[in-house]
Amino acid sequence: MFETTFALQTIGVTRSRLISLDDAPLQGDEGAPEAWLEFNPSMAPGLSGIAAGDELIVLTWLHLARRDVLQVHPRGRRERPLTGVFATRSPDRPNPVGLHTVKVLEVSGHRLRVAAIEAVDGTPILDIKPVLLQPDRR
DSSP states (O other), X not given: OOOOOOOOOOOEEEEOSOOSGGGSXXXXXXXXXXXXXXXXXXXXXXXXXXXXXXXXXXXXXXXXXXXXXXXXXXGGOTTSOOEEGGGSOOSOSSSOEEEEEEEEEEEETTEEEEXXXXXXXXXXXEEEEEOOSSTTOO
């Protein structure tokens, strides 16, 4: 009764020096490097209005994550009890959507250089949205 499928179109990919899951920190503020968000050229008009200094929410598809996991030890710590994935930030989950808050460092054509994102190289980008600081902004 609840089973519905959706088709998502990726709008770009991350370009990072992180090449494997073992290289990636658990969260962006735990030592993640700068990276480029490289958008499909057809998406370039959608980047209009984004400038260095802006904060964005980046939604990614964690393509290397396991999709058959419903419980994990939080942060991979075996001493912590098994917890449902929906109560954690685990990348392993039925729909591995990544949520990243980043600061834009540079805009160059259809690419954005951003600070500290823990996504590995080639991670598909699903969408980006501005961080809203005021209810009437954008």
